[in-house]
Amino acid sequence: MSRLNIELPGLTLRNPIMPASGCFGFGREYSKFYDLSVLGAIMIKATTLEPRFGNPTPRVAETTAGMLNAIGLQNPGLEKVLGEELPWLSQYDVPIIANVAGSLEEDYVEVARRISKAPNVHALELNISCPNVKTGGIAFGTIPEVAKQLTRKVKEVSEVPVYVKLSPNVTNIVEMAKAVEAGGADGLTMINTLVGMRLDLKTGNPILANRTGGLSGPAIKPVAIRMIYEVSQAVSIPIIGMGGIESAADVIEYFYAGASAVAVGTANFVDPFVCPTIIKELPDLLEKLGFEHINECTGRSWKKDGQLAYHRA
Amino acid sequence: MIRKELCKIISQQEIAADIYELTVQGELVDQISAPGQFVHIRVSNGWDPLLRRPISISSFDKKQLSMTMIYRKEGKGTSILAESGPGELIDILGPLGNGFPVNEVSSGETALLVGGGIGVPPLYELSNQLVAKGVKVIHVLGFQTEAAVFYEKEFLNNGETYVTTVDGSYARQGFVTDVMKDLQFDCIYTCGPTPMLKAIEQSYSNKKVFLSLEERMGCGIGACFACVCKSADDPTGVSYKKVCSDGPVFRAGEVLI
Ligand SMILES: Cc1cc2nc3c(=O)[nH]c(=O)nc-3n(C[C@H](O)[C@H](O)[C@H](O)COP(=O)(O)OP(=O)(O)OC[C@H]3O[C@@H](n4cnc5c(N)ncnc54)[C@H](O)[C@@H]3O)c2cc1C
Ligand SMILES: Cc1cc2nc3c(=O)[nH]c(=O)nc-3n(C[C@H](O)[C@H](O)[C@H](O)COP(=O)(O)O)c2cc1C
Numbered sequence A: 001m002s003r004l005n006i007e008l009p010g011l012t013l014r015n016p017i018m019p020a021s022g023c024f025g026f027g028r029e030y031s032k033f034y035d036l037s038v039l040g041a042i043m044i045k046a047t048t049l050e051p052r053f054g055n056p057t058p059r060v061a062e063t064t065a066g067m068l069n070a071i072g073l074q075n076p077g078l079e080k081v082l083g084e085e086l087p088w089l090s091q092y093d094v095p096i097i098a099n100v101a102g103s104l105e106e107d108y109v110e111v112a113r114r115i116s117k118a119p120n121v122h123a124l125e126l127n128i129s130c131p132n133v134k135t136g137g138i139a140f141g142t143i144p145e146v147a148k149q150l151t152r153k154v155k156e157v158s159e160v161p162v163y164v165k166l167s168p169n170v171t172n173i174v175e176m177a178k179a180v181e182a183g184g185a186d187g188l189t190m191i192n193t194l195v196g197m198r199l200d201l202k203t204g205n206p207i208l209a210n211r212t213g214g215l216s217g218p219a220i221k222p223v224a225i226r227m228i229y230e231v232s233q234a235v236s237i238p239i240i241g242m243g244g245i246e247s248a249a250d251v252i253e254y255f256y257a258g259a260s261a262v263a264v265g266t267a268n269f270v271d272p273f274v275c276p277t278i279i280k281e282l283p284d285l286l287e288k289l290g291f292e293h294i295n296e297c298t299g300r301s302w303k304k305d306g307q308l309a310y311h312r313a
Numbered sequence B: 001m002i003r004k005e006l007c008k009i010i011s012q013q014e015i016a017a018d019i020y021e022l023t024v025q026g027e028l029v030d031q032i033s034a035p036g037q038f039v040h041i042r043v044s045n046g047w048d049p050l051l052r053r054p055i056s057i058s059s060f061d062k063k064q065l066s067m068t069m070i071y072r073k074e075g076k077g078t079s080i081l082a083e084s085g086p087g088e089l090i091d092i093l094g095p096l097g098n099g100f101p102v103n104e105v106s107s108g109e110t111a112l113l114v115g116g117g118i119g120v121p122p123l124y125e126l127s128n129q130l131v132a133k134g135v136k137v138i139h140v141l142g143f144q145t146e147a148a149v150f151y152e153k154e155f156l157n158n159g160e161t162y163v164t165t166v167d168g169s170y171a172r173q174g175f176v177t178d179v180m181k182d183l184q185f186d187c188i189y190t191c192g193p194t195p196m197l198k199a200i201e202q203s204y205s206n207k208k209v210f211l212s213l214e215e216r217m218g219c220g221i222g223a224c225f226a227c228v229c230k231s232a233d234d235p236t237g238v239s240y241k242k243v244c245s246d247g248p249v250f251r252a253g254e255v256l257i
């Protein structure tokens, strides 16, 4: 009997562990280390309508127990993802969650419409942390009305369930979560990276060519846990949690906070085998903690009546 | 094939000021395909410092399954690495990238190997392999100062070797490019600071030149897009190469540096 299988909108997962978007490319590199079919799902690199080169280098800078990145959503563009990357991934028995990005609402809608038709794409993940060209670069994901509207537009065209990836760079995460839920989101993924900066000791200049970048890795885990704890009590859609996960114990902590599945990002760079290792270690840890199934952990930090908002719904 | 392995440290010593020579043993040595490939070293068992450190393989011995890296102790990660000693295990991912193409020069021809500072180490294995092929090698090695000079004797064993120091405290004062002007050769292999690589690429556009680039890395295997540079034939477009998996060695004119 599996202790790890999970059902979420659009997703039948053999386990709740998946690599996070941008930290696993389109899977090719990691397929040389292990069979990608062991994963619960794969969140592929953000896809935009046109190919993007991204930001100048340096694009990464290490921080205490974390890293900053300013890749700039480099990706080969929708055509190539549809024509080459997704067909290549279809050799594996693993659902794909397509991360969708853009600088205009129309771009998101077009990418979502077409990528959601790919047979192995089982869900979309809307990356609303992107700067919105029409509002002078203010991210879609920082204004509740804008995020809600974008979610609604994408829902109208998507053939698969839509998860919205929340940015932590907001004053009220619960308000954002409720807005996208009202816009029709089937689920949430959180958190994206926190905006940060590092300066070079010798020159005094920012290390990243882009000056600022997104903080990820173990350093952000407490922030993500807190946000999931708050949001999971306020919405009735499931949450895929992420931020600094590197062990089976971290996964359980995310479930306790209110997540129903998790993604592993930065840790893949440190240990390419981190996902299969966690998948292997989870059942033993559940056994040790006295759980029959991992879904018993969801929301344990706050649920009183044995029921979670999402499971009640 | 890339492997992740706990390699055993055979020896580690400081061979010049803050320059460490580290020799390890592991199965992944068998996978090395060319001089100039590198490895990604995890310096801590925990998650801080987080990222692996890219370090070139400076020589290897497939019979012994051993390889040597030479690195400068500089920041947080390399300072921790410098503390480890024989018998300890270190987590190494590799071999990574594509190295120097030794077949671009033939027996009887002359190769010029130009290294700057911590760009010198990968040239050592290259020099050994070229000599074994019957290629004549000339080395030009640039360092900041006398205390930072290393491997001069080792390179001398393989062929003519010129050393420069920026401050003039040892051998010839100046830059590697000052020495190169007076030499005859068929092909250049070089690794070092970007300004040095740029100068060489510009001055020797009529020659066969291979450059090993450096860039800050995340994954080291081609998945994260941290280490990209633009393809030279498409300077304003979206074509790119990844230093970690397409490089670190490129033919001059292949990418914008
Ligand atoms: C392909 C390749 C081969 C290399 N080969 C060697 C070698 O043989 N010997 C050697 O001494 N050095 C080599 N370097 C440079 C070496 O990677 C850095 O000196 C080292 O990562 C610095 O780590 P730190 O802990 O001392 O510094 P920290 O300041 O603690 O490093 C912080 C972060 O910045 C990165 N970083 C800092 N400087 C560099 C740099 N110059 N290049 C890339 N990343 C950097 C680190 O990897 C780390 O992620 C190589 C770099 C590359 C890309
Ligand atoms: C190098 C890098 C690239 C990323 N690219 C994307 C991306 O394209 N789209 C996206 O939604 N998130 C992207 N992220 C964010 C991650 O998916 C994840 O939300 C975040 O890093 C937190 O998880 P972690 O701490 O496990 O890495 C990226 C993160 C990193 C480190």
Ligand code: FES
Residues within 6 Å of the ligand: B216, B217, B218, B219, B220, B221, B222, B223, B224, B225, B226, B227, B228, B242, B243, B244, B245
């Ligand atoms: S370091 Fe990740 S792609 Fe090169």
